[in-house]
Amino acid sequence: MPYRxxxxxxxxxxxxxxxxxxSTGVPGAPPLELIPLGGLGEFGMNMMLVACGDxxxxxDAGVMFPDPDMLGVDLIIPDxxxxxxxxxxQALVLTHGHEDHIGAVPHVIGHFEGPVYGTKLTLAxxxxxxxxxxxxxxxxxxxxxxxxxxTVGSFTIEFLxxxxxxxxxxxxxxxxxxxxxLHTGDFKIDQTPLDGQHVDFHRFAQLGAAGVLVLMxxxxxxxxxxxxxxxxxxxxxxxxxxxxxxxxxxxxxxxSSLYRMQILVDLADQFDRKVAFVGRGVMExxxxxxxxxxxxxxxxxxxxxxxxxxYPSQDVAIICTGSQGEPQAALPRIAIDDHRHAKxxxxxxxxxxxxxxxxxxxxxxxxxxxxxxRGAEIVYEGIKHVHVSGxxxxxxxxxxxxxxxxxxxxxxxxxxxxxxxxxxxxxxVSPGTKPVLAENGDLIxxxxxxxxxxxxxxxxxxxxxxxxxxxxxxxVLRDRRHLAGDGLVVPVVAINRQSGMLEETPDVIxxxxxxxxxxxxxxxEIPGLVGAAIDSASVEERTDPGLMKEKIRVDLQRxxxxxxxxxxxxxxxxxxx
Ligand SMILES: [Zn+2]
Ligand SMILES: [Zn+2]
Numbered sequence: 389m390p391y392r393x394x395x396x397x398x399x400x401x402x403x404x405x406x407x408x409x410x411s412t413g414v415p416g417a418p419p420l421e422l423i424p425l426g427g428l429g430e431f432g433m434n435m436m437l438v439a440c441g442d443x444x445x446x447x448d449a450g451v452m453f454p455d456p457d458m459l460g461v462d463l464i465i466p467d468x469x470x471x472x473x474x475x476x477x478q479a480l481v482l483t484h485g486h487e488d489h490i491g492a493v494p495h496v497i498g499h500f501e502g503p504v505y506g507t508k509l510t511l512a513x514x515x516x517x518x519x520x521x522x523x524x525x526x527x528x529x530x531x532x533x534x535x536x537x538x539t540v541g542s543f544t545i546e547f548l549x550x551x552x553x554x555x556x557x558x559x560x561x562x563x564x565x566x567x568x569x570l571h572t573g574d575f576k577i578d579q580t581p582l583d584g585q586h587v588d589f590h591r592f593a594q595l596g597a598a599g600v601l602v603l604m605x606x607x608x609x610x611x612x613x614x615x616x617x618x619x620x621x622x623x624x625x626x627x628x629x630x631x632x633x634x635x636x637x638x639x640x641x642x643x644s645s646l647y648r649m650q651i652l653v654d655l656a657d658q659f660d661r662k663v664a665f666v667g668r669g670v671m672e673x674x675x676x677x678x679x680x681x682x683x684x685x686x687x688x689x690x691x692x693x694x695x696x697x698x699y700p701s702q703d704v705a706i707i708c709t710g711s712q713g714e715p716q717a718a719l720p721r722i723a724i725d726d727h728r729h730a731k732x733x734x735x736x737x738x739x740x741x742x743x744x745x746x747x748x749x750x751x752x753x754x755x756x757x758x759x760x761x762r763g764a765e766i767v768y769e770g771i772k773h774v775h776v777s778g779x780x781x782x783x784x785x786x787x788x789x790x791x792x793x794x795x796x797x798x799x800x801x802x803x804x805x806x807x808x809x810x811x812x813x814x815x816x817v818s819p820g821t822k823p824v825l826a827e828n829g830d831l832i833x834x835x836x837x838x839x840x841x842x843x844x845x846x847x848x849x850x851x852x853x854x855x856x857x858x859x860x861x862x863x864v865l866r867d868r869r870h871l872a873g874d875g876l877v878v879p880v881v882a883i884n885r886q887s888g889m890l891e892e893t894p895d896v897i898x899x900x901x902x903x904x905x906x907x908x909x910x911x912x913e914i915p916g917l918v919g920a921a922i923d924s925a926s927v928e929e930r931t932d933p934g935l936m937k938e939k940i941r942v943d944l945q946r947x948x949x950x951x952x953x954x955x956x957x958x959x960x961x962x963x964x965x
Contacts, residue, residue: 414565414566414567415836417440417441417564417565417566417567418440418441418565418566419440419566419833419834419835420438420439420440420564420566420567420569420601420602420833420834420835421437421438421439421440421831421832421833421834422436422437422438422439422569422602422604422798422826422831422832422834423436423437423439423471423829423830423831423832423845423847424436424437424798424800424826424827424828424829424830425437425446425466425467425468425471425828425829425847426450426452426465426466426828426847426849427448427450427488427800427801427828428800428801428802428804428807428826428827428828428830429803429804429807429827429828430452430803430828431452431488431608431745431801431802431803432450432451432452432453432464432487432488433450433451433452433464433465433466433488433492433849434448434450434488434489434800434801435447435448435449435450435466435468435492435496436448436571436604436800437471437475437477438543438562438564438569438571439475440542440543440564440565440566441541441542441564441565442476442541442542443478443540443541443542443543443564444475444476444477444478444541445477445478445479445480445481445540445543445545445562446468446477446479446480446481446496446500447480447481447482447483447560447571448481448482448483448489448490448573449465449466449480449482449489449490449491449492449493449495449496450465450466450486450487450488450489450490450491450492451463451464451465451487451488451491451492451852452464452465452488452849453487453745454851462852463491463492463851463852464849464850464851464852465491465492465495465496465849465850465852466492466496466828466847466848466849466850467847467848467849467850468496468499468500469499470845470846470847470848471845472499472500474845476500477499477500477502478500478501478502478540478541479502479503479504479505479540479545480493480496480497480500480502480503480504480505481504481505481506481545481560482504482505482506482507482510482511482514483510483557483558483559483560483571483573483574484507484509484510484552484554484556484557484558484573484574485506485507485509485510485512485513485514485554485556485644486554486574486644487644489573489574490506490510490513490514490517491517493514493517493518494517494518494520494521495521495850495852497518497525497528502528502540503528503529503530503538503540504525504528504529504530505530505531505532505538505545505547506529506530506531506532507531507532507533507534507547507556507557507558508531508533508556508680509554509555509556509676509677509680509682510556511529511531512676512679512680513644513673513676514529515529516672516676532547532558533547534547534548534549534558534588535547535548535549535588535591542564542565543562543563543564544562544563545560545561545562545563546560546561546562546563547559547560547561548560548561548588548591548592548595549585549586549587549588550572550573550574550575550587550588551575551576551577551578551581551585551586551587552573552574552575552576552578552778552779553576553619553642553644553645553647553648553776553777553778554644554645554646554647554778555583555585555646555647555682556682557573557574557575558573559571559572559573559575559592560573561591561595561600564601566601566834566835567599567600567601567602567795567834568595568598568599568600568601568602569600569601569602569604570592570595570600570602570603570604570792570794571604571800572603572604572605572606572788573606574606574608574778574779574801575587575606575779575780575784575788576609576615576616576777576778576779576780576781576784577615577780577784577787577788578617578618578619579618580618580620581618581619582619582620582647582650582651583647583682589791592788592791592792593791595792596791596792596793596794599795600792600793600794600795601794601795601796601834602794602795602796602797602798602824602834602839603788603789603792603794603796603797603798603821604797604798604799604800605785605788605789605797605798605799605800605810605814606779606780606785606800606801606802607785607799607800607801607802607806607807607809607810608777608779608801608802608806609777609779609780609781609782609785610781610782610785610799610802610806610809610810610813611806611809612777612781612782613781613782613783614781614782614783615780615781615783615784616776616777616778616779616780616781616784617776617777618776619647619648619651619776620651621773621776622648622651622741622773622774622775622776623651623655624773625772625773625774626651626652626655626739626774627655628772629737629739629767629772629774630655630656630658630659630661630705631659632737633702633735633736633737633765634702634735635701635702635733635734635735635736635737635764636701636702636704636705636706636730636732636733636735636736636737637661637704637705637706637736637737637739638705638706638708638719638722638730638732638736638737638738638739638764639652639705639706639707639708639738639739639741640708640709640710640711640718640719640738640739640740640741640742641670641707641708641711641741641742642669642711642742643667643669643670643672643673643709644669644673645741645742646673646674646677646682646683648741649670649674649677649683649707650683650684652705652707653683653684653685653686653689653690655705656689656705657686657689660703661702661703661704661705662689662690662691662695662699662703662704662705663685663689663690663691663705663706663707664690664691664692664693664695664696664704664705664706664707664729664730665690665693665706665707665708666693666696666706666707666708666709666718666722666727666729666730667708667709667710667717667718667719668709669709669717670707670708670709670718671693674707691704693728693729693730694728694729696729696730697729701733701735701736702735706730708722708730710722710755711740711741711742711752712742712744712745712748712751712752713748713750713751713752713753713754713755713934714751715751715934715935715938715939716938718730719738719755720751720755720758720935723738723755723758723759723762724758724926724928724929724932724935725762725926725928726926726929732759732762732763732764733762733763733764734762734763734764735764736762736764736765737764737765737766737767738759738764738765738766738767739767739768739774740752740756740766740767740768740769740774740775741774741775742775743769743775743777744769750934751934754932754934754935758928758932761928779801782813785810785813786813786817789813789814789817789818789821790817790818793818793820793821794818794821795820795821795822796821796822796823796824796834796839797811797814797821797822797823797824798823798824798825798826798832799811799814799823799825804825804827807825807826808825810823811823811825822838822839824839824840824841826841828847829844829845829846829847830843830844831843831844831845874900874901874954874955874956874957875898875899875900875901875902875956875957876898876899876900876901876956876957876959877896877897877898877901877911877914877944877948877956877957877958877959878896878897878898878899878958878959878960878961879894879895879896879914879915879918879940879944879958879960879961880894880895880896880897880960880961880963881894881918881922881936881940881960881961881962881963882894882963882964882965883922883930883931883933883936883962883963883964883965884964884965885931885964885965886931887927887930887931888922888925888927888929888930888931888936889922889930890918890919890922891965893915894914894915894918894919896911896914896915898911898956901954901956906952907952907954910947910948910951910952913947914944917943917944917947918940918944918960920943921936921939921940921943922936925939931964933962933963933964936960936962937960937961937962940958940960940962941958941959941960944958944960945958
């Protein structure tokens with residue numbers, strides 16, 4: 389069909405005749421170009437460029453969290469700079485407030501002029517990040533809601549409500565001169581949403597009937613059969629926990645899971661427990677959500693973290709960060725008795741109410757071991773239904789495809805094998821749909837000749853350090869130039885598996901680190917500093933290589949910064965002997 393049309397078009401015959409009633413795409417229109425800059429072939433760092441004619445916009449600007457062994461790197465973001473010569477980006481559209489969709493906005497916003505569109509909650513989660521970076525761009529933040537329409541250049545952009553693990557999420561329909569581009573954002577189909585805000589099936593179906601040129605769909609849970617379930621599905625599991633717990637209930641979760649927070653606050657109220665939020669992420673997000681009415685806490689239910697000690701343990705529920713075993717978050721500190729306000733006892737129950745992000749299994753397992761040593765009970769997804777995914781499973785993805793029946797389908801948000809599976813599902817749902825598989829940096833062009841990847845743009849990534857600990861305000865972009873400038877310092881530390889004591893004087897390996905008289909003196913101090921870091925740690929910390937690496941890294945980076953102004957990449961290797 390596209391082939392035939394292009395011939396006719398070249399022959400100068402007018403195309404209205406050749407397009408059936410459900411056809412889309414406007415022959416003669418400029419080609420539509422899509423470039424995924426992140427989120428395809430990996431998880432996180434979601435960003436998509438949509439361009440047609442003289443208009444170009446970005447959908448989402450997310451971060452990715454590094455593997456635990458990429459010490460010294462706190463965040464990874466997509467690099468938009470290679471695009472700037474080719475496209476003038478006129479707006480950034482945000483689907484929802486998760487880090488993997490908004491985390492890179494502070495780094496990207498300086499590269500274009502124009503508005504940033506997001507729902508009320510999305511923008512509220514974004515604002516503190518922009519403030520942290522000293523970016524005064526408040527005038528560019530533009531609040532939108534479901535069913536709103538805005539115009540950017542030759543595009544009309546429309547927002548459709550979807551359900552996910554947090555409130556106020558939208559899909560984006562972009563009406564371009566070449567046809568309609570529909571981006572689902574992250575979604576599942578929660579038929580009983582906690583806030584009563586349903587997926588806008590009606591509008592999805594209308595757009596589908598009128599003709600959608602290309603659908604980009606979330607592939608995160610394409611491997612799961614059936615449906616993912618409602619946020620409400622965890623209520624029974626938590627009710628059991630609240631009914632049987634004799635001591636404190638400690639729940640670690642993602643700090644953006646506001647529905648989960650609401651369920652826990654309501655249960656705590658029902659079971660006469662006070663709720664304390666512990667850890668920066670859950671404290672900040674719960675405050676934002678309360679201020680905007682997305683989280684309702686009955687009067688007298690919430691207490692400060694510093695008040696936990698003054699209540700009997702059976703009267704307390706703690707909502708905290710650290711579900712992934714992150715060394716600086718609340719739960720891992722609580723688990724080794726290293727938290728100012730919260731401790732664990734043998735009657736306590738600790739619930740991991742989150743997905744185990746691949747790569748974090750070891751760190752999570754270590755935290756569980758520490759908790760078990762304190763005699764507390766551990767509950768996680770495999771034991772009780774205390775977590776539900778925010779991403780649609782196979783049947784939900786099929787429903788979306790059959791509502792929209794796009795001409796082209798680009799699976800997004802997933803590893804390549806998942807994108808490929810999603811493409812197969814699309815073909816089975818709608819034989820008329822042509823899937824296009826792409827990876828980050830691929831330029832997908834859609835014109836009279838069809839849709840295909842035509843070239844690769846140099847889409848890189850930028851590694852960022854220094855945003856994880858709140859106290860370091862001056863953030864450093866660790867691009868390659870920088871790494872080359874200050875180099876790499878690797879302290880190799882051998883510790884005794886039982887005692888956690890140093891087995892021998894640490895070795896220090898450097899690469900690209902300029903060694904002169906001054907820096908040589910600094911390097912000589914490292915074994916002493918490592919020794920001091922180990923001495924000041926508890927036995928439990930010492931015998932946990934993950935915690936020790938982080939402690940040594942933080943100490944040494946501070947040392948280099950203070951003494952020399954240098955910021956080498958510090959990558960401790962801790963061996964247990
Ligand atoms: Zn999300
Ligand atoms: Zn996401």
